[in-house]
Amino acid sequence: MTESSGLIRLIVHPNDYPWGKIGEDSLAGRLTKNACEPEFEFKPDQPYAELWMGTHPTNPAYLYSDKSILLSKFLEENSKYLGSSKSNFQTPFTGKKGSGSENQIKGHIPFLFKVLTCKQALPLQIHPNKELAKKLHEEDPEKFPDINHKPEIAVCLSSSFLGFAHFREYNQIVQFLTKIPEIKSLSLEIQNTIENFINQPTSDNLQKVWINFSKLSDNENIVKEFSNRIEKEGIKAFKDFKGEGFNEKEKENLVKAILNSKKYYNGDSGLFSTLFFLNLVELKKDEGIYVGADGPHAWLEGEIVELMAISDNVLNVGFTPDEEKDDINLVSKIVTYKSKSPSVLKLISKEFKSKSKSLNQNTKVYKVPFEEFSILKINSNDELNFFNGPAIAIIIKGNWIINENQNEISKEGNCYFIGAGTETIWKKQNDNEQGEIWIAFYDADAPKEEVGQK
The missing domain is CATH 2.60.120 (Jelly Rolls)
Incomplete structure (x- = not known):
């Protein structure tokens, strides 16, 4: 090559x-x-x-x-x-x-x-x-x-x-703020903003209460007390939580997140400002989620391919030492305090039906709501027509022959740039072995109903 x-x-x-x-x-x-x-x-x-x-x-x-x-x-x-x-x-x-x-x-x-x-x-x-x-x-x-x-x-x-992503439905946040007994030990200022939000759950009131929770330190005794209690009680601690977001599996994930935080960040108030306010989303293999530019998030446990606009700019407000936190008032200016349910955040995926892009249709493509990129997964032999923009491919599983080059076997971890206008052929060395390739790409001409608006 x-x-x-x-x-x-x-x-x-x-x-x-x-x-x-x-x-x-x-x-x-x-x-x-x-x-x-x-x-x-x-x-x-x-x-x-x-x-x-x-x-x-x-x-x-x-x-x-x-x-x-x-x-x-x-x-x-x-x-x-x-x-x-x-x-x-x-x-x-x-x-x-x-x-x-x-x-x-x-x-x-x-x-x-x-x-x-x-x-x-x-x-x-x-x-x-x-x-x-x-x-x-x-x-x-x-x-x-x-x-x-x-x-x-x-x-x-x-x-x-x-992972935590975007704000929960307001009625879910209210349940946390009214049913977690440790919250009553927080300051009068926080109690007032909580009361205002409970009485009038608006984005303005959510902003005020979330800012106050985010200003708590990375060594809060109240957070430790809460974590210790959950460790003893397990999902029974959430027995009074009802409705969407609180089925048995979701309660198990809440406990899992709390114990993970206790192990690595014991006392960090980031636990409160995520668990009480943000969706705790569980993805299964090949499921995807998006986070808008205005969305607070904290990935928690597992492995993903992650794709973003080219940037390394970040503001941190939790699960980090106090001296490394950014100004929450600055952060607050760019957050949109609107709830988004996990079902809205999850990406739609489908076979790349367009034969102009995938000849053998052994490729799954994701509909992405952002302009700069798209993503697809190849799990078996396929031929991809050229994109009108650049792409990067990473082999996750299997040994592959690319573009019928029998002299060069591509292995797990091999990474490739695919230039605009370049057609590619992907063939597993052994049809009986598992194969998995992920490709991030930009193509303004790809079908919008499959890749999203570009």
């Missing part, structure tokens, strides 16, 4: 954040063995949290054929492979000193693709919109390295995945 073919093998690297699973327990870790350069040292006692695939300067991809060449530099000189994305999306990088993008302004694909694996909660976070991202980047380019927003999706790779 040569650069002239438009199908280019990449070197991509992991991040070792402490919330990642350890060594071989981490899918992101196991994939590094074929995703990184041959001399990469896998450390079995180290956490592997994410495998980044893209051109963002924070952790960019390189060409496998020459590990000194950034994918972005290659695309800057071979912009035909960016296709329609080059004219449809402006670069989010200014080259501002301290941003890390001083020599990486051009040649970017419009999305950032990841394999993410977590054993504990990521920080409770929200991503700034474009207006705020530009302001924050000007003020602190090292912390906010680009000027882009960051809407994202997650699709489950493990048997199940838990």
Whole structure:
């Protein structure tokens, strides 16, 4: 496979954040063995949290054929492979000193693709919109390295995945605020905002009460007391919780989330500002969810492919030390305090029926409500017609022959850039083995009823 073919093998690297699973327990870790350069040292006692695939300067991809060449530099000189994305999306990088993008302004694909694996909660976070991202980047380019927003999706790779996303239905929040006895020990200021929200559950009142909960510290005795009680009582602690969001399985997930928080973040008030206010969503294998640019979220446990607009801007307000939390008043300005049920957040997927894109129709495509990207999964032999924009593929399972190149077997962890205008053929080396490939792509011409509006 040569650069002239438009199908280019990449070197991509992991991040070792402490919330990642350890060594071989981490899918992101196991994939590094074929995703990184041959001399990469896998450390079995180290956490592997994410495998980044893209051109963002924070952790960019390189060409496998020459590990000194950034994918972005290659695309800057071979912009035909960016296709329609080059004219449809402006670069989010200014080259501002301290941003890390001083020599990486051009040649970017419009999305950032990841394999993410977590054993504990990521920080409770929200991503700034474009207006705020530009302001924050000007003020602190090292912390906010680009000027882009960051809407994202997650699709489950493990048997199940838990995460908090967007605000619950207001009546569910009211049940937490009225039926959790520990809440009565909180300050008078918080009690007043709780009462106002209960009496008049509006977005303005939700904003005030959520801000107050988010201002609690990472070492709250009340949170510890609550966690200890749940550990003793289990789902019986939620026996009075009724209606949507509180079936037996959902109550079991609440307990699971609380015990996970107790183990890794004992006393962190992020437990209250997620559990009481945000949907606790469970995904099964191949199920997906989206998080809008205005949506607070905290992934909790499991493995996913994660796809977002190209950005590394984030504001953290929970499951993190107090000194590392961002100003909640700043965060509050970009949050939309509207409830969204898990059924609304989940992505619709279907076979890629369009023969103009998938010849053998062994590909599942997801309808994504964002402009910058789409995602599909190949589980058996297929031929994909070209996209009019760039794509990145990662092999999760199996050995594959790509474009009928019998001399080169592609293995789990191998990652490829697919340039605009490049057709690809994917064939399992052994028809009896499991196969799984995920491809993030941009294609303005793909059927909107299948990939979403682009």
